[in-house]
Amino acid sequence: MRVLLTGGAGYIGSHTATELLNAGHDVTVVDNLANGSRVAVRRAGRLANGVVAFHEDDLLDTRGIERTFEAGPFDAVVHFAGLKAVGESVAEPLRYYRINLTSTMNLVETMLAQGVRHLVFSSSATVYGDPERVPIDETCAVHDASNPYGRTKLFLERILEDVVRAHPDMNVARLRYFNPAGAHPSGDIGEDPSGIPNNLLPYVTQVAVGRREILTVNGDDYPTPDGTCIRDYLHVTDLARGHVAALEKLATHPGLVTYNLGTGRGQSVYEVIRAYERATGVEIPFRVGPRRAGDIPTSYTDPSLAEAELGWRAEKTIEDICRYAHEWQTRNPTGYPED
C-alpha cells in the first residue's frame, strides 16, 4: 500500500516508517517539524534500505494538506501528528484543542475529498482514565480524561465514530497505545523529547548518560507491591508492527475497529530502574519525591483482542526496551543533529 504518515518525523512515526518499508509498503511523511526531525525520516528509510518521501507541511493549513495529497495517490493514512505533553496541555488547553482536533478534521475532510478510505488513528490508553478494572480490555469504559490532552484523544475517537457512521465506506482503526518506550535496536532512531522529559524511560536514559543528575521517583506510597506506579511499557518497534498489522486488517475489514496495544505485563518504576541497571550495567541514582498529579496506580492491557484479530503481539521485553533505549541515547547523547 501507498501510506501517508502524518507526524512521521516523530518518535513513533519514524519507527513505523521503517516497519512499513520492511513490510513492502510505500511510505510518505508529512510533518511540520514542531517536534520531529528530518534526520529521523532519513535514518528510518535507511534502516529498511529504502527511502521515505518527506513533505514539510502543517495539518492546520488545508492548502498544505492538499499539496501533500497531490504527491499521492495514497491508499491509507496513519495519523500520528499532534501535541502529546499532558502537563503542557493543562497549561495551554486551547492550543491543544485547536491543534489536535482541527488538524485531524482537516486531514479527514481531505481524505474524504480525495477518496482515501483507510485511516489508522493514534489514540491512547489515557482514554480509560482510572480504569474500572485491570488488565484493561477494549470493553472497559472510557472516562473523561484527567487532562486536555487525553480529552483530545477521547473527542477524536468520538468524531471518528461519527465520520464512519456518515461515510460507511470509511475504514478506521483506533489504536490505544499503552506506554511506548525504547528505540530501534540499531540505536539510529529513538525518542528525542525536547526539554526535560516528562516520561520515565527518556528521563532514565538521560540520567544514564549523564545529561541529568538523578531520577526523581514520583511517589512510592501507591497501593502497589512496591509502592510505585505500574505501567505497560511497549517497545516502539513492536508498536510500529502493530500499525502494519492494523493497516493490513483495514484492507480486508470495513468499518471501525479499536485495539489496545500493549504487552499485557506491568512494571513498576522500581522494576524499570532495576531492569535498566541489569540491561546496561549502569547504576541509576534516584530519590523519592511527591506523587505526580494525575498519576493512576496501575495500568496495563489485556492484549488478547489485537492478538486474535491482528495476529499481533509484543515480542520485546522491558530489558530490551532499556538496552535499546540506552544504545540510542549513548550514540545520540543530545538527540538528533540539526539537519
Ligand code: NAD
Ligand atoms: P512526537 O511528538 O514524537 O510525534 C508527533 C509528530 O507530529 C512530531 O514530529 C511533530 O512535529 C508532528 N506534528 C505536530 N503537530 C503537527 C501539525 N499540526 N502538522 C504536522 N505535523 C505535526 O510524538 P509520538 O510520541 O511519536 O506520538 C505520536 C502520536 O501517538 C501522537 O498523536 C500521540 O498523542 C500518540 N501517543 C503517544 C504516546 C507516547 O507515549 N509517546 C502514547 C499514546 C499515544
Ligand code: WQD
Ligand atoms: C510512568 C510512571 C510516573 C517520570 C504518559 C501520558 C500518556 C501517554 C504515555 C501520550 C509514572 C513515573 C515518570 C519521572 C517518575 N502519552 N515517573 N519519574 O504517565 O503512564 O503516561 O505517557 O499519550 O498520556 O500520561 O507515563 O512515563 O510519564 O510515567 O517516577 O521522571 O513513571 O509518575 O508513575 P504515563 P510516564
